[in-house]
Amino acid sequence: HLGSEEQKQTWLPKMVSGEAVGAIGMTEPGAGSDLQGMKTRAEKDGDGYVISGQKTFITNGQHCDVIVLATKTDPNAGSKGMTLFTVDTSLPGFARGRNLEKMGHHAADTSELFFENVKVGADQILGGEGRGFANLMNELPRERLILALGAVAACEGMIERTIAYTQERQAFGQSISKFQNTRFVLADLHAQVQVNKAFCEQSIEQYDRGELSTTNASIAKLTTTELQGKVADQCLQLFGGYGYMQEYPISRDFVDARIQRIYGGTSEIMKEIIARDILGR
Ligand SMILES: Cc1cc2nc3c(=O)[nH]c(=O)nc-3n(C[C@H](O)[C@H](O)[C@H](O)COP(=O)(O)OP(=O)(O)OC[C@H]3O[C@@H](n4cnc5c(N)ncnc54)[C@H](O)[C@@H]3O)c2cc1C
Structure with a gap:
């Protein structure tokens, strides 16, 4: 640009x-x-x-x-x-x-x-010259949207892997996907991911029209990356001890998710940007 x-x-x-x-x-x-x-x-x-x-x-x-x-x-x-x-x-x-x-x-x-x-x-x-800060502020929403899309994709991947694992793993004579806790955790995470995905799709359309606001990009980055951390934690729990082993991809998902709330502007900075929009300085 x-x-x-x-x-x-x-x-x-x-x-x-x-x-x-x-x-x-x-x-x-x-x-x-x-x-x-x-x-x-x-x-x-x-x-x-x-x-x-x-x-x-x-x-x-x-x-x-x-x-x-x-x-x-x-x-x-x-x-x-x-x-x-x-x-x-x-x-x-x-x-x-x-x-x-x-x-x-x-x-x-x-x-x-x-x-x-x-x-x-x-x-x-x-x-x-002298336009660096303004240019970064104008271009960073695109980076934040990209990070948000990565977060949604990571969430979907983690849920997919966890569904497969819980259907296969047996405890107390049945697959662990049959326990109500497993079903509710996965249903809850899936529901939240789908809502976040819809917001991201709306943001992509806004970006394509040149209308993605700094606030909406920050909302997308904040909510999806926080959700990614939650999905990583709760999915790993459903793997039990195997989730803590590096040979299981969910353990990599867990450590990779942590940075998403920090780079590209921390969650706190995203909240500052959103607050400034709705409350003023
Ligand atoms: C793996 C990785 C890759 C990275 N890639 C790049 C890159 O390619 N290019 C690049 O330029 N940078 C990159 N970064 C840097 C990243 O963007 C910064 O780490 C991030 O912006 C936070 O800055 P900081 O680490 O100095 O933390 P600080 O700014 O010192 O923040 C420390 C804590 O204070 C909080 N805080 C700060 N200000 C406020 C405030 N006003 N209100 C409330 N809380 C506040 C923060 O949210 C955070 O929790 C990368 C970082 C990592 C770890």
Whole structure:
């Protein structure tokens, strides 16, 4: 949405073919939810900019060829002092830190990234100088909707796996799917997932029409990811001790679900956004 024709031609075909991997660098050790507290600086230098700073928790950090990097171009201008850049990771001064060890999401890499006097041209600005915060606010609803859809899909997968397991597992002379508790837990979770799915489908239609509001994207992200945590916990319970074993996918579902309430904006930040809409600041 924000790229110049040149930026699009440089990166998008390679990203589609898989030759280039992208990352988004917002979070810093001292600034996550409070993005405006970020310290990474892009200082004007002749025709271009020099970037110095540090990011952390960056998905694809080990693999990325290009980073959409959030920087401060004017530290005194508040939200209007933030600018996004497309940074090529082959540039001198860029370094990758550790691949951080996480409790889940082991298939994804998450890293620290370092920028020491990385020189970039002014044509690497994405979406206008000083427009970084506004651009992030406009584009993050899409990310939140994607996370919500992932949550619904994960819930459906967990319920499907749990139905199969409880129909097979026997206790007290019958399959555990025959116990009223099992039936009520699964019926309740299924009902909640279907209601959340309907809201997500409505949100997709709004997104397609260019009408998805920040509030609705936050409602979708908040409710589906909280539900994912509940589904993971209650489904795992129905597996008994086997649910705690790594060879059973439900144990991976459980640890993978936990991050959903944190990244892409925490549940608390989603509630702040919704509250601001219905109550004002
Ligand atoms: C696996 C993983 C992948 C990630 N991928 C990326 C990525 O690709 N790019 C990227 O930029 N970032 C990424 N992140 C970072 C993620 O977005 C942040 O961790 C998240 O936004 C929270 O920031 P924080 O960790 O600094 O927590 P903090 O902001 O320090 O929050 C700590 C607690 O305080 C609460 N809190 C903060 N402010 C308020 C408030 N105003 N009201 C009420 N409660 C509040 C939070 O909700 C939370 O419970 C990733 C993180 C992880 C763990």
